[in-house]
Amino acid sequence: MVPKMSDDLQVVRQAATLRRQVEDKLRGAIASGRFQPGQRLVERELCELIGVGRTSIREALRQLEAEGLVLTIPHRGPAVSTITSAEAGELYAVRALLEGDAGKGFARHHDGAQLLALQNSIALIKRAAEQTDQGLMLEAKTAFYQVLMDGCGNRFIKQFLMTIHNRVNLLRVKSMMEPGRSVHSLAEINEIYEAVAARDGDRAAVACSNHIRAAAAIALRMLGSEQGPTPNIAKKKKTVVV
Amino acid sequence: MVPKMSDDLQVVRQAATLRRQVEDKLRGAIASGRFQPGQRLVERELCELIGVGRTSIREALRQLEAEGLVLTIPHRGPAVSTITSAEAGELYAVRALLEGDAGKGFARHHDGAQLLALQNSIALIKRAAEQTDQGLMLEAKTAFYQVLMDGCGNRFIKQFLMTIHNRVNLLRVKSMMEPGRSVHSLAEINEIYEAVAARDGDRAAVACSNHIRAAAAIALRMLGSEQGPTPNIAKKKKTVVV
DNA sequence: GCGAACGGATTGTCTGTCAATCGGCTTGAC
DNA sequence: GTCAAGCCGATTGACAGACAATCCGTTCGC
Known part of the structure; x- marks a missing residue:
């Protein structure tokens, strides 16, 4: 905007x-x-x-x-702070839970402007995916989650999610992961949007949880392989769905 | 102990x-x-x-x-901090969500000692209920939730729940509510224990959520009536299930 | 080679200081 | 009498300097 x-x-x-x-x-x-x-x-x-x-x-x-x-x-x-892979798993677990509830809340409480903002952020995500612009992608996803949290109708969930995002971001920084651009991720986000637009709270909750869990699975797999026997050898950029 | x-x-x-x-x-x-x-x-x-x-x-x-x-x-x-009734509602909503997941985690991860500790805290709750000892009841319930959180297997859920408990406590202090002793509450707690002992995560989650939601309903009703036209007139002690 | 002592670096905490800001009180005008 | 404006005390926000306690790496002695 x-x-x-x-x-x-x-x-x-x-x-x-x-x-x-x-x-x-x-x-x-x-x-x-x-x-x-x-x-x-x-x-x-x-x-x-x-x-x-x-x-x-x-x-x-x-x-x-x-x-x-x-x-x-x-x-x-x-x-x-550093984050162990065990902590990462737990972090994603809470996040899936809260993001799910945030999605549910958004689906039930949102007004036109908020839905539009969500639409815009999704459009931005798609653009970033097409251009494979990682910086833009990070920004767009951040905006997406921001809109979702803002509209969820529960200030505590928003607050908790914000700190969770910050801490998950530590992972990204540490492992040099990039916000992903997989087609799966886009499909998941579309599903979130449709559920939310239809004001179907439960469906939105499931969609959000699944989205986070999918991201968690990829991130954790990557993390697991990284914390193997060779810790600090020429980290390559990795792609993960955030 | x-x-x-x-x-x-x-x-x-x-x-x-x-x-x-x-x-x-x-x-x-x-x-x-x-x-x-x-x-x-x-x-x-x-x-x-x-x-x-x-x-x-x-x-x-x-x-x-x-x-x-x-x-x-x-x-x-x-x-x-003060808590408005709107905030209280949102606080209980997150709490139900997290406490539910904590119960699920406890059901799945607990070992014998933890289950025993839960048993002990429940026994203490019952004793407090019989003796209608409010101080003991508060202590016992605190211990109960403590055991549950400790055994849930997710340090972030535990951390979030601790801050939530602290903030909910503000409500109790503000409204001079006492930790309740209703038979419903005891039944709910028993259901939690049974679900947990049977290692039935989903059932435990539902039981915990319901327990919190029931407490929320009472607390919010009380709060709603309190914030009416006469704010500060000779507050009487009230009983609510925490 | 290994344990103990040493010294530098950093933190934890206190004291004192000063400007910026807030809220209540007084004052004054209508 | 009521309301607005302005003043003043109280409190916070922030700084600098100081000093003991503690930690960590290094050196020394055995």
């Missing part, structure tokens, strides 16, 4: 406090892979990197720690 | 950092109703109340904020 057409009154919505801005910066840096999983985050380095005092850095880190993006060991300091 | 018989090696398990201790103290104070929902938490007061510097207080508050127990408004400071 065009930014100017946003419904929000505040176009330039700068966080009221410095700490929030730092938080966003760090979150972004982790999401983008600028900070790799396992990497230690030394306070003083972050201070001069971002240009704020230790107070703001530390408080922002507390937030990220609570979100699970950062793991702080007492007297050793914070580091970007 | 007797503390000395704990499996943990650290009997006196003092948190490694002061901040964690403060965190626990504050969480406890909120859970117990010592700090009421809506009450402002002035930093300096907390400092002299707990006897630590502002640094530790602030960082602990950040954690509680992330958990949703505390709401911080920029330049106004933190206050104990």
Whole structure:
């Protein structure tokens, strides 16, 4: 959408406090892979990197720690979280559950604008698939899930899903996986859309769960093969359905 | 259980950092109703109340904020979160979903010790019901859910459920509801146990969801009647199934 | 080669300081 | 009397500096 057409009154919505801005910066840096999983985050380095005092850095880190993006060991300091394959499995399991319920909620509560937004995000996904543009694909999928969460009618599910997405993203960064473009994924997403458009909550729930489970299966298989005997040898880019 | 018989090696398990201790103290104070929902938490007061510097207080508050127990408004400071009835409904909805899946997981993964622990907590619940001991009932139910979460085999579900429990507890504190002792509740819990003991995951899931939904229905009805035209007139103790 | 002691680096926490902001109170106008 | 404007105290947000506690890698001694 065009930014100017946003419904929000505040176009330039700068966080009221410095700490929030730092938080966003760090979150972004982790999401983008600028900070790799396992990497230690030394306070003083972050201070001069971002240009704020230790107070703001530390408080922002507390937030990220609570979100699970950062793991702080007492007297050793914070580091970007890593995810074991067992954790990945559990993460995808909860995600399938919540995303399913989010789909159900969306199917039942959505209004015209929300359905349209979903349509648009799906169109974007297809375009990204045709152009095999991985960056665009990631963006489009993020938008898709965003619309779904926003319209699910349950702020807690949305909140939980957001943190789950962030943590799953750690996997993507760590394993250099790319958001997928398989025809299966597109079919699954279409099924979600149809169920939602028909206001069939149960069907939407199943469709969403299946979509996530399919993605999980691929991601976990990839992860399993990676954590084999040769851990760190010339990682190749991989494709997975997110 | 007797503390000395704990499996943990650290009997006196003092948190490694002061901040964690403060965190626990504050969480406890909120859970117990010592700090009421809506009450402002002035930093300096907390400092002299707990006897630590502002640094530790602030960082602990950040954690509680992330958990949703505390709401911080920029330049106004933190206050104990309040929960609207709409939020309560959504909270119970997620909880039913997750608790259902936790029950399913427990049914499938539990070992003998865990089943025994569940048995014990149920026995405690029954004892509390017979003696109409509300304090004991709260403790027993907490233990029950704790065992269930611990044995569900998904650390994220456990984590989410813990924060949900904390937030639902805000409701209890706010409305002065007591953990219930209805015969229905006992029947529901028995059904959960039987399903779990039979390792029937789906049945356990349904049983858990139903249990939470029943509690939700009562709690929400009570909440709805409370938020009527006369908000703050001599609250009476109420009984609800948690 | 292995354990123990050492030293640098980093964190955890405190104190003090200062500007920005909020909310209530007073003041004043109508 | 009511309402708006403006002022003032209280509180937060953020910084800097300081210091003990702790951890980790290294070196030393055996």
